[in-house]
Amino acid sequence: xxxxxxxxxxxxxxxxxxxxxxxxxxxxxxxxxxxxxxxxxxxxxxxxxxxxxxxxxxxxxxxxxxxxxxxxxxxxxxxxxxxxxxxxxxxxxxxxxxxxxxxxxxxxxxxxxxxxxxxxxxxxxxxxxxxxxxxxxxxxxxxxxxxxx
Amino acid sequence: xxxxxxxxxxxxxxxxxxxxxxxxxxxxxxxxxxxxxxxxxxxxxxxxxxxxxxxxxxxxxxxxxxxxxxxxxxxxxxxxxxxxxxxxxxxxxxxxxxxxxxxxxxxxxxxxxxxxxxxxxxxxxxxxxxxxxxxxxxxxxxxxxxxxx
DNA sequence: TTTCAAAATGAATAATTATGAATCAATAAT
DNA sequence: ATTATTGATTCATAATTATTCATTTTGAAA
Numbered sequence: 001x002x003x004x005x006x007x008x009x010x011x012x013x014x015x016x017x018x019x020x021x022x023x024x025x026x027x028x029x030x031x032x033x034x035x036x037x038x039x040x041x042x043x044x045x046x047x048x049x050x051x052x053x054x055x056x057x058x059x060x061x062x063x064x065x066x067x068x069x070x071x072x073x074x075x076x077x078x079x080x081x082x083x084x085x086x087x088x089x090x091x092x093x094x095x096x097x098x099x100x101x102x103x104x105x106x107x108x109x110x111x112x113x114x115x116x117x118x119x120x121x122x123x124x125x126x127x128x129x130x131x132x133x134x135x136x137x138x139x140x141x142x143x144x145x146x147x148x149x
Numbered sequence: 150x151x152x153x154x155x156x157x158x159x160x161x162x163x164x165x166x167x168x169x170x171x172x173x174x175x176x177x178x179x180x181x182x183x184x185x186x187x188x189x190x191x192x193x194x195x196x197x198x199x200x201x202x203x204x205x206x207x208x209x210x211x212x213x214x215x216x217x218x219x220x221x222x223x224x225x226x227x228x229x230x231x232x233x234x235x236x237x238x239x240x241x242x243x244x245x246x247x248x249x250x251x252x253x254x255x256x257x258x259x260x261x262x263x264x265x266x267x268x269x270x271x272x273x274x275x276x277x278x279x280x281x282x283x284x285x286x287x288x289x290x291x292x293x294x295x296x297x298x
Numbered sequence: 299t300t301t302c303a304a305a306a307t308g309a310a311t312a313a314t315t316a317t318g319a320a321t322c323a324a325t326a327a328t
Numbered sequence: 329a330t331t332a333t334t335g336a337t338t339c340a341t342a343a344t345t346a347t348t349c350a351t352t353t354t355g356a357a358a
Binding site: 041045051 | 313314315316317
Binding site for chain 1: 194197199200201202213
């Protein structure tokens, strides 16, 4: 449930001022994720979160706005590990993911910038992708299936 | 020595991959600054540096690109505490600062966005500001003197 | 100058974070 | 089914960082 948890972590730090990893552990517990600080430390490393000064003068974790590095490897990885099946009908591609991971997977897809995708929406374990033209759907589905094979 | 040191810290982290505060301590020592990790911790807080992942997978300190907060207080402070005298001749304003602080002060001035200043250059303890029109120099000099009074 | 207040720093330490090693779970290979 | 293999996680702890408290330094006021 790693990606689902990391997604929740992003949620949490966007809505709370999280001063320490221990705080994050207890906030996650409220959402049903039982993990230790060690795991959080690794999640934070992967998500490239940073401890910054909040305006109040306290430290808090935020998403790092790093320009330089190719973060896309990470997206490919999320993509591969969370997506279960891909299908289409007309100009809609339906992507099934692991439970709770649709958001993370959807963001990965967005960031991978596939051609002909004009929009996306994610639920809990399903993503709808809108393709500009129904003709392009099969090719995209093939590409997706290649990636997760 | 504080602002001069912090300026050097910015130098260092832009040219080295500094993994820990202790590393920074020893790099600073090579430049003649003898301080302890405690001081560095405070400098880092003030400079709002963040520990990020470098592409190599190691941690390193970098300047945080924080959008939200009013950092300008800090510039005013640097301005007030490092600038010694202000004078002008024609369209050039000459600012004297504490030894080694011209760069920090100059950056502060840049960020404070004074009107009619078209350019700036900093040495070790002197800054030249180019004003768009000699007529505007006296007013600016007055403003500066007000600020450091 | 002397004195006082405020700021900066260091020493020591508390608090926090990162990581090696062991464990567990899931999956693939035999 | 049994055994490797791999990845994720925890536990324990090392490493790192933040902070408290004491001391020194600095700067201003008398």
